[in-house]
Amino acid sequence: MRQVNTVESAPVQPEETIAAISTPMGEGGIGIVRLSGLTAEQILTSLFRGIGGKPRKKFESHKVNYGFVVDDVGHKIDEVMATLMRSPLTYTREDVVEISCHGGSAVLKKVLRRTLELGARMAEPGEYSKRAFLNGRIDLLQAEAIIDLIRTKSEKGWTTAFSQLDGRLSHAISELEDEFIDILANLEASIDFPDEEIEIIGNEALLGKIQQLKQKVYNITATYHIGRVYREGVAVAIAGRPNVGKSSLMNALLQRERAIVTPQPGTTRDTIEETLHVDGIAIRLVDTAGIRNAGDSAEAAGIDRTIQAIDDADIVLILFDGSETFGEEDERALEKIVVAEAGRKSIIPLINKSDLAQKMDMEYLLDTIHAHSIMEDPVLLSAKTGEGVGMIKKRINSMIDSMGEKLSEGPVLTRERHKEKFHQIEKSLDSALVAMERELSREYIAADLQEGREALQELTGKVVEDSILERIFNDFCIGK
Numbered sequence: 001m002r003q004v005n006t007v008e009s010a011p012v013q014p015e016e017t018i019a020a021i022s023t024p025m026g027e028g029g030i031g032i033v034r035l036s037g038l039t040a041e042q043i044l045t046s047l048f049r050g051i052g053g054k055p056r057k058k059f060e061s062h063k064v065n066y067g068f069v070v071d072d073v074g075h076k077i078d079e080v081m082a083t084l085m086r087s088p089l090t091y092t093r094e095d096v097v098e099i100s101c102h103g104g105s106a107v108l109k110k111v112l113r114r115t116l117e118l119g120a121r122m123a124e125p126g127e128y129s130k131r132a133f134l135n136g137r138i139d140l141l142q143a144e145a146i147i148d149l150i151r152t153k154s155e156k157g158w159t160t161a162f163s164q165l166d167g168r169l170s171h172a173i174s175e176l177e178d179e180f181i182d183i184l185a186n187l188e189a190s191i192d193f194p195d196e197e198i199e200i201i202g203n204e205a206l207l208g209k210i211q212q213l214k215q216k217v218y219n220i221t222a223t224y225h226i227g228r229v230y231r232e233g234v235a236v237a238i239a240g241r242p243n244v245g246k247s248s249l250m251n252a253l254l255q256r257e258r259a260i261v262t263p264q265p266g267t268t269r270d271t272i273e274e275t276l277h278v279d280g281i282a283i284r285l286v287d288t289a290g291i292r293n294a295g296d297s298a299e300a301a302g303i304d305r306t307i308q309a310i311d312d313a314d315i316v317l318i319l320f321d322g323s324e325t326f327g328e329e330d331e332r333a334l335e336k337i338v339v340a341e342a343g344r345k346s347i348i349p350l351i352n353k354s355d356l357a358q359k360m361d362m363e364y365l366l367d368t369i370h371a372h373s374i375m376e377d378p379v380l381l382s383a384k385t386g387e388g389v390g391m392i393k394k395r396i397n398s399m400i401d402s403m404g405e406k407l408s409e410g411p412v413l414t415r416e417r418h419k420e421k422f423h424q425i426e427k428s429l430d431s432a433l434v435a436m437e438r439e440l441s442r443e444y445i446a447a448d449l450q451e452g453r454e455a456l457q458e459l460t461g462k463v464v465e466d467s468i469l470e471r472i473f474n475d476f477c478i479g480k
């Protein structure tokens, strides 16, 4: 079922007042019980007593009150600070009450139970934010950003979530929607009044507008990759032919003997993953099986996983052994890696074993990797002595930064849902362009663009299916 929510509508005041413990469970200095809904003030009046022990007749909005929560016979449950915030200047746009109690789950549960006795109902996960959304206080993208803000562990993830909350993506989307509306209005006019003397957009101008719009949409779609990096961290695959020192590098980066290292080529059979934190970003390191013509089926399966890991990675470190000449195996590994990486331009070449006498012909190596479109300068490294290991971390970080710089000011897609919708919008524009090329009637073009516009509205939640709403808000914890 589709439900249309317009942001301009008056606050919905659902019948029930909801209550929850809004701080994490466990011991803490303070814990907060939060109420939202029509009877929030009434409940506060019933359970709160001032210093003199007398009930309060009136509460001033957005002012903190010191006193006690009492039970049904007037016995004190806890010493608290309580705040009433009247609609609409609140998180949910309903009347909200926050009671700061002493931390500790027993106290908080007692206060919560008291609010339930007075008619409140336990809030479902995300119900405060859902009400904020339904009352037009935030859109869906901002609701998602709130979840990210609560969950994110990296500083950059926090920055993106916060800018989203600030409405950056929402703003970009509403601008896109305006452009869709503009073109659609032009099209409708030419469909509805084909014979009138009104100014109708010409085919060339129409084509130009749609192409421009497609470019804008495309630019935003491209931000999904980095958005995910900031949210979930970056995946870095270590790849190369056997015996170049991939596992040794993994261990050097982690500063512990995680992966097995031996002088035999073909030591690592399966991919190994570990997480490392560098400058506020989580790096998921993946050591892989060396690429060569496999000796047996287990090795072949391992190499398949290597290719998959490269495909999944955001950054690929390709290793060469500087103490040997560039051989046929290096060439084959290089080719496979470049194909698996699919031209994302995120390969950093590394020349290992710098502590040994060097036999690698550097000029030849550079020519070869350039011929494969790898433009990053190689890093000289010794996994054995640790030389160059710090430099690799720096290079990984600057690669992430340069991906991030492009969008420090702009909107960022952070979720699969956003990416899917943007792909849908791209498709609708493509199909409009095909319709133009085939000189189909303008109804077809309008229908395509209408689809794109709907996808935009689904993103912010102007038009949203209940099932999507459920999925998003169920992701929240209780009390948020």
Ligand SMILES: Nc1nc2c(ncn2[C@@H]2O[C@H](COP(=O)(O)OP(=O)(O)OP(=O)(O)O)[C@@H](O)[C@H]2O)c(=O)[nH]1
Pocket: 241, 242, 243, 244, 245, 246, 247, 248, 249, 260, 261, 262, 263, 264, 265, 266, 267, 268, 269, 288, 289, 290, 291, 352, 353, 354, 355, 356, 381, 382, 383, 384, 385
């Ligand atoms: N001298 C020197 N030896 C190294 C260095 N890095 C690795 N080695 C040696 O090279 C050999 C292979 O190292 P590994 O780390 O197992 O190489 P790998 O690329 O993981 O090999 P596979 O798992 O077989 O693909 C071992 O004997 C290491 O001790 C280095 O920087 N200097």
Ligand SMILES: [Mg+2]
Pocket: 246, 247, 248, 259, 260, 267, 268, 288, 290
């Ligand atoms: Mg290995």
